[in-house]
Amino acid sequence: MDHYLSQDRAPVLEALERMKRARLVPFDVPGHKRGRGNPELRDFLGPKCLDVDVNSMKMLDNLCHPVSVIKDAETLAAEAFHAAHAFFMVGGTTSAVQAMVLTAVGRGDKIIMPRNVHRSAINALILCGAIPVYVNPQMDHTLGISLGMRVEEVEEAIRRHPDAKAVLVNNPTYYGICSNLRAIVSLAHAHGMMVLADEAHGTHFYFHDDLPISAMDAGADMAAISMHKSGGSLTQSSMLLCGPNVNAGYVHQIINITQTTSGSYLLMSSLDISRRNLALHGREIFDKVIRLVEYARDEINTIGDYYAYSKELVNGDSIYDFDITKLSIFTRPVGLAGIEVYDLLRDEYDIQTEFGDIANLLAYVSVGDRPKDIERLVAALAEIRRNYRKDSSKMLKAEYIEPEVVHGPQEAFYAEKEALPIEKTAGRVCSEFVMCYPPGIPILAPGERITDEILTYIRYAKKKGCQMTGPEDMNIQYLNVMK
Numbered sequence: 001m002d003h004y005l006s007q008d009r010a011p012v013l014e015a016l017e018r019m020k021r022a023r024l025v026p027f028d029v030p031g032h033k034r035g036r037g038n039p040e041l042r043d044f045l046g047p048k049c050l051d052v053d054v055n056s057m058k059m060l061d062n063l064c065h066p067v068s069v070i071k072d073a074e075t076l077a078a079e080a081f082h083a084a085h086a087f088f089m090v091g092g093t094t095s096a097v098q099a100m101v102l103t104a105v106g107r108g109d110k111i112i113m114p115r116n117v118h119r120s121a122i123n124a125l126i127l128c129g130a131i132p133v134y135v136n137p138q139m140d141h142t143l144g145i146s147l148g149m150r151v152e153e154v155e156e157a158i159r160r161h162p163d164a165k166a167v168l169v170n171n172p173t174y175y176g177i178c179s180n181l182r183a184i185v186s187l188a189h190a191h192g193m194m195v196l197a198d199e200a201h202g203t204h205f206y207f208h209d210d211l212p213i214s215a216m217d218a219g220a221d222m223a224a225i226s227m228h229k230s231g232g233s234l235t236q237s238s239m240l241l242c243g244p245n246v247n248a249g250y251v252h253q254i255i256n257i258t259q260t261t262s263g264s265y266l267l268m269s270s271l272d273i274s275r276r277n278l279a280l281h282g283r284e285i286f287d288k289v290i291r292l293v294e295y296a297r298d299e300i301n302t303i304g305d306y307y308a309y310s311k312e313l314v315n316g317d318s319i320y321d322f323d324i325t326k327l328s329i330f331t332r333p334v335g336l337a338g339i340e341v342y343d344l345l346r347d348e349y350d351i352q353t354e355f356g357d358i359a360n361l362l363a364y365v366s367v368g369d370r371p372k373d374i375e376r377l378v379a380a381l382a383e384i385r386r387n388y389r390k391d392s393s394k395m396l397k398a399e400y401i402e403p404e405v406v407h408g409p410q411e412a413f414y415a416e417k418e419a420l421p422i423e424k425t426a427g428r429v430c431s432e433f434v435m436c437y438p439p440g441i442p443i444l445a446p447g448e449r450i451t452d453e454i455l456t457y458i459r460y461a462k463k464k465g466c467q468m469t470g471p472e473d474m475n476i477q478y479l480n481v482m483k
C-alpha cells in the first residue's frame with residue numbers, strides 16, 4: 001500500500017482542508033454559503049463547522065459514486081475493519097442494516113433472524129417483502145433479558161427452512177450478549193446462506209483482543225457498524241462492511257436506492273477522522289474503557305441489590321461471549337424498574353444514561369468518560385437505593401413473549417386496516433410496530449397476533465415510564481389491526 005493509503009492519513013479530511021485553502025466562491029448549494037447567509041446558525045455551530053458543510057464537487061468526490069477521496073477513505077476503513085469493502089453511510093446504522101437486508105433478500109425470500117432485532121431490520125422487510133423466520137432468543141429469566149441465538153436453534157431453523165437466503169445476527173445485543181457467530185457462519189455458509197451482522201453495538205470489537213469476535217473476523221458476509229456509538233464519530237454516521245464474497249457493486253446500487261444524493265461532509269469527515277483514530281489508538285482507547293467499566297461494575301456490585309453483570313453469565317451457547325465494555329445493570333432487586341432508575345438519575349442527579357427497560361439499566365461508557373463521572377454515577381445509584389428502595393415482589397418479570405407471525409411484515413403493513421382502542425385488540429393481527437425506544441426492539445411487529453400477555457406488557461412498560469413509539473396514534477391509545 002502506498003503512503004497515501006496508510007492508516008495515519010484521512011483522505012476526506014485532507015480534501016476538505018485543500019478545499020478551504022482554495023478559497024472557492026460558492027455558487028452551489030448549500031444555500032447558507034459557508035454560514036454567511038445564516039449568521040445565527042454560524043454563531044451556534046461555529047465557522048469551522050459551516051465552512052466544511054459543503055456539497056459534492058470534483059475535489060471532494062461524491063458519496064453516490066466514489067472515485068477519489070471518499071473511495072480512498074472507504075478503502076482505509078475496509079482495511080481497518082478487516083473487510084473487503086466498506087461503505088460510508090450517512091443515514092445512521094438504520095440505513096446500513098436496511099442495505100444489507102435488501103442486498104440479501106427480495107420479495108418472498110426468507111431470512112432467519114432473532115426476534116430481538118432492532119426495528120430497522122423488520123422495517124427492511126416491509127420495504128422488500130421478505131419473510132422473517134424467527135429464532136426465538138433464549139431468555140435469562142432472572143435478569144429478564146433476551147440472550148443470543150443458540151446454534152442448535154439456528155440449525156433447526158435452517159433444517160425447517162433450507163430455502164432461506166440469509167441469517168441475521170446481533171453482535172452483540174444492546175446488553176452486550178453475543179451468539180456463537182463463527183459457528184453460525186459456518187452453518188449458514190454450508191447451506192448457501194449469507195450471514196448479516198447487526199454490529200450497531202460492536203464497532204469496538206475490531207480493536208481489542210479481550211472483546212468478542214467481530215463479524216468480519218468470524219467470516220460474516222456483511223456487518224452494519226455504528227461508528228457514532230463506540231467509534232466516536234458524529235451522530236448518524238455509520239458504516240456498512242462487506243466480506244470478500246459480496247458483490248460490492250450491487251450493494252452500492254442498493255444503498256443508492258434510499259441514500260441521499262447530498263451526503264454530509266461533516267458526517268463523512270467524522271467517519272474518516274474516527275477510523276484513523278481507532279486504527280492508530282483503538283487498543284489503548286478500549287483498554288481505558290474496559291478499565292473504567294470494570295471499576296464501575298465492581299463498585300456498583302458492592303452497593304447491594306444492583307447487579308452489574310459481566311462474563312460470569314457466559315454459558316458457551318446462548319451467551320457465547322459478553323462485551324465487557326457494556327455497563328448493564330439489573331435493578332429489579334432494588335424494587336425499581338430500570339426505566340425508573342433512568343428517570344431518577346436524570347431528574348434528581350442530572351445523569352443521562354442510555355436506556356432503562358422494565359428490569360435493567362444501561363449506562364454507556366466511552367473513552368470520553370472520566371473516573372470522576374463514574375464516581376458520580378456510582379454515588380447516585382447508591383443514594384437511589386437508600387432513598388427509593390421498594391418491595392420488588394410485585395414487579396412484572398420480563399419474559400420473552402413468543403410472537404405468532406400470521407403475515408409477513410410487508411403484507412400486514414400495507415393491508416387494509418382499522419384503528420381499535422388498544423384494550424380491544426387482543427386476538428387481532430397488528431399492522432404496525434409497538435416498541436420502547438430505546439432500545440427499539442419491537443414488542444409487536446406488523447403481521448403478529450396481539451395477545452393479552454403482550455397488552456399487559458405494554459401497559460406495564462407505559463406505566464413505568466418507558467417511551468413507547470411505533471403506532472400511528474402517538475398516544476398509543478389506538479392500534480392499527482388488519483381488517
Ligand SMILES: Cc1ncc(COP(=O)(O)O)c(C=O)c1O
Nearest residue numbers: 092093094095097118120198200
Ligand atoms: C441493534 C441496533 N441496530 C441498529 C440501530 C440503528 O442505528 P441508528 O440509530 O444509527 O440508525 C440501533 C440503534 O440504536 C440498534 O440498537
